[in-house]
Amino acid sequence: MTVFVIDVAGLTGRTAAAAEVIAERAGAESPEAIVIPHTIEGRELAGRLAARLGSPVLADAIALSLDGGEVVAEHSVFGGAFTTTASAIAPGVPVIVTVRESALETASLPGGTLIPAAELASSASGAADVEVVSTQGVVSDSGRPDLKSATVVVSGGKGVGSREDFAIVERLADALGAAVGASRVAVDSGYAPQSAQVGQTGVAVSPDLYIALGISGAIQHRAGMQTAKTIVAINTDPDAPIFEIADFGVVGDLFEVVPQLIEALQGQR
Ligand code: FAD
Numbered sequence: 001m002t003v004f005v006i007d008v009a010g011l012t013g014r015t016a017a018a019a020e021v022i023a024e025r026a027g028a029e030s031p032e033a034i035v036i037p038h039t040i041e042g043r044e045l046a047g048r049l050a051a052r053l054g055s056p057v058l059a060d061a062i063a064l065s066l067d068g069g070e071v072v073a074e075h076s077v078f079g080g081a082f083t084t085t086a087s088a089i090a091p092g093v094p095v096i097v098t099v100r101e102s103a104l105e106t107a108s109l110p111g112g113t114l115i116p117a118a119e120l121a122s123s124a125s126g127a128a129d130v131e132v133v134s135t136q137g138v139v140s141d142s143g144r145p146d147l148k149s150a151t152v153v154v155s156g157g158k159g160v161g162s163r164e165d166f167a168i169v170e171r172l173a174d175a176l177g178a179a180v181g182a183s184r185v186a187v188d189s190g191y192a193p194q195s196a197q198v199g200q201t202g203v204a205v206s207p208d209l210y211i212a213l214g215i216s217g218a219i220q221h222r223a224g225m226q227t228a229k230t231i232v233a234i235n236t237d238p239d240a241p242i243f244e245i246a247d248f249g250v251v252g253d254l255f256e257v258v259p260q261l262i263e264a265l266q267g268q269r
Contacts, residue, residue: 001069002031004094005104005114008041015041019048022115026053031094031113033071035064038098039148046098056088058097062206062227071095076204076227081219101149103206103227147179147196152209155181155198155225156191159214159235159254166191168258169213175265181205181225183215199224213254217242234258 061073156169182192210228
């Protein structure tokens with residue numbers, strides 16, 4: 001089986017040219033699947049490729065597998081309440097799959113050939129380059145890992161109580177080399193920037209470890225984090241819904257538990 005795995009980093013404004021290069025290569029090598037990260041550039045590229053190749057698209061997969069040569073994608077739907085599978089049969093053309101960035105590693109298929117963005121950008125004719133004149137993206141200068149692709153995420157919720165006290169979330173994140181996330185209420189209360197919001201209307205993450213501090217675990221928050229491999233929750237309310245999906249739970253005050261955790265982590269170094 002031949003699978004193209006596309007790296008889209010830095011392809012902003014170059015997706016038309018990149019689609020041209022990939023389509024040409026697909027014509028020559030006939031891959032059965034083209035796997036693309038589910039980022040803004042990735043989604044744009046997937047649409048362009050689908051139109052060029054006449055391919056079906058399986059969008060926003062969280063896992064991939066093969067069933068008798070057929071590509072099967074797993075999706076987290078209805079705010080994360082259900083996991084569904086979908087497959088596409090497309091004789092003679094590759095199936096295009098966009099995969100959540102943080103699930104890309106686990107979603108690899110046998111026979112994958114990585115096509116680096118640099119190769120696409122340099123070999124593209126550039127006939128249809130788009131000039132980006134403004135971007136609303138916020139560049140983080142925190143030095144922390146990017147939230148979407150981080151392997152460890154520490155998130156704070158309303159239970160943290162204030163912008164000043166949100167520093168405890170950042171301190172734990174820094175002790176673990178993690179990205180910082182937040183619930184919508186924490187964002188709406190001004191504890192953390194909008195770019196940190198995890199959930200249905202925020203960023204979807206699938207890290208190896210997700211630590212939820214003072215977050216109740218509303219369905220809209222879970223939609224963005226419940227595919228994390230290990231979930232740890234610290235909450236004063238033993239009935240908080242976050243404990244239903246947590247692998248490890250601490251019923252307690254985060255201001256008592258987290259400093260001990262940070263101390264223990266620092267003691268390990
Ligand atoms: P709360 O629900 O108020 O929970 C705070 C928790 O902190 C409680 O469980 C409490 O027991 C605990 N706590 C309090 N003090 C402490 C302490 N000292 N130590 C430990 N624990 C403590 N939400 C999102 O997060 N992301 C989204 O993308 C999102 N999208 C939405 C979209 C729509 C259309 C709607 C309607 C809602 C959306 N929401 C989203 C909001 C969501 O429904 C919840 O309101 C929100 O997630 C709750 O945030 P929270 O858990 O921080 O606050």
